[in-house]
Amino acid sequence: MDLLQLRKIIKKKKPSFLRQEAHVRAKLKNNWRQPKGLHSKMRRKLKSYRKMPSTGYSSPKGVRGLHPTGLREVKVLNVSELDSLDKTKDGVLIGRVGKRKRVEILKKAIELKLPILNIKDVQSYITKVEEELKKKKSLAKSREEKKKKSKEEALKKAEEKKKKEESLEDKADKEKDEKRKVLESKNETY
Secondary structure, eight states: OOHHHHHHHHHHHOOOOOOTTTTTOTTSOSSOOOOOOTTOTTTTTOTTSOOOOOGGGSOOGGGTTOOTTSOEEEEEOSGGGGGGOOTTTEEEEEOSOOHHHHHHHHHHHHHHTOOBSSOSOHHHHHHHHHHHHHHHHHHHHHHHHHHHHHHHHHHHHHHHHHHHHHHHHHHHHHHHHHHHHHHHHHHHHO
16 A cells, blocks of 8 residues: 555544543633643543544654655745755645745746646646736836826916916006006196
8 A cells, every 4th residue: 555545544533632621621722731630531642532633643753744646846036056855755835925026936837747736727827927017017118197287286276376477467557556656647637
């Protein structure tokens, strides 16, 4: 029997190891903690009490930590890390990377014919991401154009306001001149 199949069978039989009385008390989380009580039935491994983790439940040493496909999972964070991988033994896991960088890594992995473990349909994923990036770029461009237009409009409005203020000042000056002329002409007649 293959070691991967054996590991699968062992994992099927393996119980979920829970903390003592986690199923009874709501405040206890469903994770494992070693029972330490002096009279603890679980610690003493009595019949009909929960099982405790032991070496018998572990996977075979040859396949421990491997992906279900039998490949070693290698986390890749940049393109240069792909060169050191072996396509028969290693599988690529791409994580904690932005979309643009992830697409670059995927393209390089396809070029090197490396198996990618955490993305099922690679080609469709690449096209989808590239479309999203194009959309984002066009949105940013349109936003920038809007900003420019609004700035230009604000400048135009400011100029118009200045012109209006200047024209108002000119009108006030003209009125003052006319009043002065009228007053001077009246003074001359007397």
